[in-house]
Amino acid sequence: MKIVKKAQAGTMQSSDLMVFLEPAETLNVTIESTVLKQFGALIRAKVDEVLAKHGVEAGEVRITDRGALDYAIEARLETAIMRATEG
Amino acid sequence: MAGFKLRRSLLYVPGNMPSMLQNIPIFNCDSVIIDLEDAVPLSEKDAARHLVKRFLMNYTDRNKELLVRINPLDTKWGYEDLKVVLPAMPDGIRLPKADTPEIVERLDTLLTEFEEELEVEIGRFGILPSLESALGVINAVGIANSSERIFALAFGAEDYTASMEIERSRGGEELFNARTRVLWAAKAKGIQAVDTIFADVSDMEGLRAETELAKRLGYTGKCLVNPRQIEVVHDVFAPKQHEVEYALQVIEAIQRARQLGTGVIALGGKMVDAPVVKRAARVLRTAYAHGMVDTLIDEEAIHGAQ
Numbered sequence A: 001m002k003i004v005k006k007a008q009a010g011t012m013q014s015s016d017l018m019v020f021l022e023p024a025e026t027l028n029v030t031i032e033s034t035v036l037k038q039f040g041a042l043i044r045a046k047v048d049e050v051l052a053k054h055g056v057e058a059g060e061v062r063i064t065d066r067g068a069l070d071y072a073i074e075a076r077l078e079t080a081i082m083r084a085t086e087g
Numbered sequence B: 001m002a003g004f005k006l007r008r009s010l011l012y013v014p015g016n017m018p019s020m021l022q023n024i025p026i027f028n029c030d031s032v033i034i035d036l037e038d039a040v041p042l043s044e045k046d047a048a049r050h051l052v053k054r055f056l057m058n059y060t061d062r063n064k065e066l067l068v069r070i071n072p073l074d075t076k077w078g079y080e081d082l083k084v085v086l087p088a089m090p091d092g093i094r095l096p097k098a099d100t101p102e103i104v105e106r107l108d109t110l111l112t113e114f115e116e117e118l119e120v121e122i123g124r125f126g127i128l129p130s131l132e133s134a135l136g137v138i139n140a141v142g143i144a145n146s147s148e149r150i151f152a153l154a155f156g157a158e159d160y161t162a163s164m165e166i167e168r169s170r171g172g173e174e175l176f177n178a179r180t181r182v183l184w185a186a187k188a189k190g191i192q193a194v195d196t197i198f199a200d201v202s203d204m205e206g207l208r209a210e211t212e213l214a215k216r217l218g219y220t221g222k223c224l225v226n227p228r229q230i231e232v233v234h235d236v237f238a239p240k241q242h243e244v245e246y247a248l249q250v251i252e253a254i255q256r257a258r259q260l261g262t263g264v265i266a267l268g269g270k271m272v273d274a275p276v277v278k279r280a281a282r283v284l285r286t287a288y289a290h291g292m293v294d295t296l297i298d299e300e301a302i303h304g305a306q
Helices: A036-053 A070-085 B044-058 B078-086 B099-119 B135-139 B140-144 B157-164 B173-188 B204-215 B228-235 B241-259 B274-289 B299-303
Strands: A007-010 A015-021 A027-033 A059-065 B009-012 B031-035 B067-071 B090-094 B127-130 B152-157 B192-195 B223-224 B266-267 B270-272
Touching: A007 A070, A015 A070, A027 A036, A036 A059, A036 A070, A059 A070, A070 B044, B009 B228, B044 B078, B078 B099, B090 B099, B099 B127, B099 B140, B127 B135, B127 B140, B135 B140, B135 B157, B135 B173, B140 B152, B140 B173, B152 B173, B157 B173, B173 B192, B173 B204, B192 B204, B204 B228, B223 B228, B241 B266, B241 B270, B241 B274, B241 B299, B270 B274, B274 B299
Parallel strands: A027 A059, B009 B031, B009 B223, B031 B067, B067 B090, B090 B127, B127 B152, B152 B192, B192 B223
Antiparallel strands: A007 A015, A015 A059, B266 B270
């Protein structure tokens, strides 16, 4: 799926995350997290997995994480992708 | 006895809050109602249903009944809620504003379609209709009979008082007729009745008084807005030790009576016959579910051998 417009999903509550998406020529993922040191790599792996599952190959992807578990990362990213790709 | 399920406490959990959803496994309530309706702002309906879906799919080691309150089916969100959440296998759907039997029948049809699509047993998803308007209360009997998926009727006083253009009072006198009508419909159909929420989380005394009233009338459970309310509600619905002891004596007395070839006997100066035995059996079943007695009473003890 192609990111055609700016979109965001999630909240800044604890155990949640905010996902910001913007159209771009290449794929660029940045992650900010309260637990970046311990879990940065795992968050990145989950983000990559969900992007691949939805066929997102290009876009500016910005994640602000507040200690979210995998299911929440997946859900918020999915919602953001749907919002950024729908006509 | 088959299918008897204790539903004393049904706790609402907002659908768009990971911090609350993640605590569901540790709440000691009997059921949880994950809310996609009133607790979710209009702009986040899509986000909440996907969050709930992912949460449920991840929650494989389930330890309580999981219901999802969808948006009403006449809104643009209701159908989409079902479509996204049902593949994650909740136990049932709480249907808000179940004002007429036709609304429930519509949900029943949709659930059947989804069950066929998901290749699960027809009837797997239960329905808990909310009677929360003057119209819903008037139609209670028809609603109770509108689908075999309905395992209980839930009374919703907040919307009901709004539809009546009245305020909800601490004593609850204004709810008496509606509460009773919902109960009659549930009891006549042989299903459970679940009382409305008590919104003031700091007023435990008020919660206890309202739960005691609901229990006296015949309700077997209550909806809750905060996990702190669980303990009070369980305490009220638990049979008291003296009730359990009396019920055991009743069963013993009626068995003695049957040996004498009669269906009626005196116990402590009071008559014991079939309706008394039936009430005692209900106390003992609830006591068993609370772990207060070791054995489950059998049908023969209640009705005698043919």
